[in-house]
Amino acid sequence: MSSKAIIWIGVIVGSYLGGFLPTLWGTTAFSFATLIGNAIGGLLGLWVAYKVVNY
Numbered sequence: 001m002s003s004k005a006i007i008w009i010g011v012i013v014g015s016y017l018g019g020f021l022p023t024l025w026g027t028t029a030f031s032f033a034t035l036i037g038n039a040i041g042g043l044l045g046l047w048v049a050y051k052v053v054n055y
Contacts, residue, residue, distance in 0.1 A: 003053040006049050006052060006053050007046060007049045007050060007053060009049065010045040010046055010048055010049025010050075010052070011042050011045045011046050011049065012045070013045055014041040014042050014043070014044050014045015014046065014048070014049075015038045015039075015041050015042035015045060016041070017041050017045075018037040018038050018039070018040050018041015018042060018044065018045075019034050019035075019037050019038040019041060020037075021037050021041070022034050022036075022037045
């Protein structure tokens with residue numbers, strides 16, 4: 001699998017988990033907290049995938 005694919009998978013999974021996390025404490029799926037969670041999760045997923053690819 002190419003490094004680009006691994007990084008994109010990390011961004012997608014991180015964004016999904018980051019958007020899902022605020023719903024666990026009662027916010028709706030279309031709230032500002034979910035958007036912020038998506039952004040933070042995407043960046044975190046990007047960072048983790050980059051570390052995995054360059055290990």
